Amino acid sequence: MSAPRKVPGRTLARVFWRCLFLQAAWNRRGMQNLGFAYAIDPALRALYPEAARREEALRRHLGFFNCHPYMAAAIVGGAVHHEEKVAAGAEPGQQPLQYKQTLQGPLAALGDGFFWTALRPFFGAVAALLALLVGWPGILAALAVYNAIHLVLRVRLFRAGYLKGDAIVGDISRLGLPVAADRLRAAGAALCGVAAGVVVLRSLALAGGPAGIVAALAAGAGYVALARGARLLPIAYAAVLAGIGTAVLVGRLHGSS
Secondary structure, three states: OOOOOOOOHHHHHHHHHHHOOOOOOOEOOOEOHHHHHHHHHHHHHHHOOOHHHHHHHHHHOOOOEOOOOOOHHHHHHHHHHHHHHHHOOOOOOOHHHHHHHHHHHHHHHHHHHHHHHHHHHHHHHHHHHHHHHHOHHHHHHHHHHHHHHHHHHHHHHHHHHHHHHHHHHHHHHHHOHHHHHHHHHHHHHHHHHHHHHHHHHHHHHHHOHHHHHHHHHHHHHHHHHHHOOOOHHHHHHHHHHHHHHHHHHHHHHHHHO
16 A cells, blocks of 8 residues: 555646536436546546556546535545545545445535525525615626635535545534525525515605505515415416506506696
8 A cells, every 4th residue: 555645736726626517518317427527537637647547537437426516516525535545545446436425415405405595595685685776786796795605615615525535524514504594594585575675665656646555555465465375376466466457557647647
C-alpha cells in the first residue's frame, strides 16, 4: 500500500466547476451518471496515470446516479476522497460506489425539501414583492442572492465531502436544513401575504370608491375560504368573476365621470 496521492487544488477546482453541469447530459437510463463521470474525470486522470486503471475507475462512475444537483456536490467531493484511497490501495474499488449509493437518496430528499420547496419559493416571493415595490431591479437582486446562497453551500459541501468522506454526514446534519426549510416556508407565506396586501392597496388607490372596496373584500373572502379548506379551482373561478365584475364597475364609474 502506497501513500495516498492527493488531487491537486487546481484539479479539484475543475471537478467542482464541472459538477455545476451535472444534469447537462441527463438521461433516462443513468440519469446524472454521465454528468458525474464528466465531473470526476479530471481527478481520475490525476490519480490513475495508467490507462487501464483510469478506464476502470471511470466505468465505476458511469453507473446509475441521481441526486439533488446542489447536494450532489458533497457526493462528488466524497467520491474523489475515496478514489484517492483506492488509488493508494487503502480501499477496495467498490468503496466510492457504496459511498454514492448510500448518500444519493437521503441527500436528494434533503435538497428537494430545502431548495425546491423552501428556498426557491421563498426567493420567488421576495422577487414578487420587490417587483411590486421597486420594479425589475428587485427581481435581479433576489436572483443574485438566491444563486449566491446555493453556490456557497455547494462549495462548502464539495470541500467537506473531499476532506471528510463519510464523516460529512455529521456536517450536513448540523446544517439543520429541515428546520431552516420550515422557517423559510412560513416566511415565504408571510411575504406572499404582504405582496397581496400591496396589490390590494394599489387597487384601492387606482380604482377608489366602491370598486376598490369590492377588490379588497374579494381578496379577503378568497383568503378566508382557502384557509378553511375550500377547493382551489372554484375559488379561482370566483376570483375571475369578481375581477370581471370589478372591471365593469370601474368602467362604468369612469364612464359616468
